[in-house]
Structure formats: C-alpha cells, structure tokens
Amino acid sequence: MAQPDWEALIDANANKAYCFAMGLCGKEDEARDLVQEAFAKAMDRIDSHDPSQPFEAWFLTILKHLYLDGMKKYEKRFGQSLDEPVGTDGLTVADSFGDDRELSLLDRLERQEDAKLVRRAMRALTPDARAVLLMIDLQGLGYEEAAAVMGCPLNTLRSRIVRARTALKERLLALEVSL
Amino acid sequence: MKEDNEARLAKAAMKSLLVPAPESLKANLKRMARNRKPAPSVWDALREALSGGAWMHGAGAAFAAAAVAVVIVRAVPSREAAPSVAERPVLRLEAAAPQALADMWADDSGEDNDEI
Numbered sequence: 064m065a066q067p068d069w070e071a072l073i074d075a076n077a078n079k080a081y082c083f084a085m086g087l088c089g090k091e092d093e094a095r096d097l098v099q100e101a102f103a104k105a106m107d108r109i110d111s112h113d114p115s116q117p118f119e120a121w122f123l124t125i126l127k128h129l130y131l132d133g134m135k136k137y138e139k140r141f142g143q144s145l146d147e148p149v150g151t152d153g154l155t156v157a158d159s160f161g162d163d164r165e166l167s168l169l170d171r172l173e174r175q176e177d178a179k180l181v182r183r184a185m186r187a188l189t190p191d192a193r194a195v196l197l198m199i200d201l202q203g204l205g206y207e208e209a210a211a212v213m214g215c216p217l218n219t220l221r222s223r224i225v226r227a228r229t230a231l232k233e234r235l236l237a238l239e240v241s242l
Numbered sequence: 243m244k245e246d247n248e249a250r251l252a253k254a255a256m257k258s259l260l261v262p263a264p265e266s267l268k269a270n271l272k273r274m275a276r277n278r279k280p281a282p283s284v285w286d287a288l289r290e291a292l293s294g295g296a297w298m299h300g301a302g303a304a305f306a307a308a309a310v311a312v313v314i315v316r317a318v319p320s321r322e323a324a325p326s327v328a329e330r331p332v333l334r335l336e337a338a339a340p341q342a343l344a345d346m347w348a349d350d351s352g353e354d355n356d357e358i
Contacts, residue, residue, distance in 0.1 A: 098267060099267070
C-alpha cells in the first residue's frame, strides 16, 4: 500500500490529537509522548486503515488504546488505579445545587477561565467517560464515529455521553465548592 | 432541558481544553515520518521507470525504431564485404593450376632422373 502524505496528516491532526491526549492524561509531557507513540503506531500499521474511512477516527482509536494500555501497565506495576479521584472531595455532589450555581459555572466556563478546574474534573472521570466527552464535545465527532472509536453500539455511546456529562458537571460543581 | 444544559456545560468545559500542539512536537512528528520513509527498492525504481509518462513512450518508440534499423542494416550484406578482391588471386591460381601441372609432367619419361 502506498504511504500517505504523513506531513499533511500531521498538520491536519496534530492539534486535535494533542487536545485529546491532554484531555486524557492531563499532563503536557505525557500527552506529547502519547501523541508521538500514536503516530509511530499509525505509521507502522497504516496498511490496516481503510482509506474510505476517515483517518481521524482511526487514529483516535489507536491513541485511546495506547492510553488505556499504558494505564493498565501502570496499575499492574504500582498497584494503584489512575482512575481514583484526586483529593478528598468525592463525586457525591448533591443534586440540590441550584440552577443559578450551574448557570454561573457555565458562564465562567464559556468565558474559558477555568481550564485548570476542567482538567482536575476530567481526571476524576473514568477514561471512557473522558474519551467520549473529548470526542463528542471537543473534537465534534458524530455519535457513530465516536461509537466506532469506542468499539461500542450506538445506544451504549448515547447513554455513556449522558452519564459522562452528568459526572463532569457534578465534579465541576464539587471542585468549585472546595476551592 | 437538564440534558441540554449539561451538554452545553460539557461543551464549554471542553472548549477550555483547546490548546494547540507545541511546534516542537509537530517538528518531531514530521522528522519521524521522514525517517520512516522506506528507501525505494530497485524493483520499485524499475517499475516506476517503465510506467513513465507520455514522453517515456516517445523515447521508447524511438529506441525501438533505432534497434530495428540496426538489425536491418546488419542483415543486408554490404558491398565492401564482397569477397571479389580477396578471392580473385585464388581463382587465378586455380585457373593456372592445370597449365603448371602440365609443365610439371611434360618431361616425365618414367626414368629415375625425372625426379631430380
């Protein structure tokens, strides 16, 4: 199979890949390593990519698998889950938070003042929840494409994104209280 | 309605994560892509040469025509190569041979002195 124009693919996908990796890892150096490793693997396995399918979804699948594999290795080695919530404030945010607090948070987020807060909230979510949020709400992937990346049925994906959004909101509100 | 708000909130939250990839990372990735590009094999180079563009077909036709012309020219005997010059003395010798032989045996009377 002829090699694609990798430099063009890097130009088109590096930013999205880096955002995705940053959303998953939360750390710049880890995100860099993850993106590099994912591109190296994509270059090795380009023969398995169906050219009629978008490169982006295929590439994000590789990146997500690499991240999950890395987490499993870490847990095996250190006996500690990277999914454990950080800090003492759990996910037990009461649904009693009023709509006004939610709207104020939304307002702040829309003014993009809270990247740190969002990163912390993301770290408390499961990797699958993070991946689904990043693909749909950041990368703008369609549900079908995201389902293909996650390797799950469309309906499962729909329920996962609803649960992930709820978890993110609850986490953000909880972190705001603890600040 | 609750779902709409959550979707809006999630989208706003994700937007705050938008960061461009560092230029050094992009440069590294491109370097990696260049280093991994396989060197073209001899067969690939030959295949590429044979499947050239229109100008290659023209050059091929000219080469073939030249080869046919050489074959034809070599197949027709040239005048310079005719054996006339080389063979004439031989023919002359052959023609002279009967006379020489006649002289040789003319004085042979069958005696012993004939051989001296």
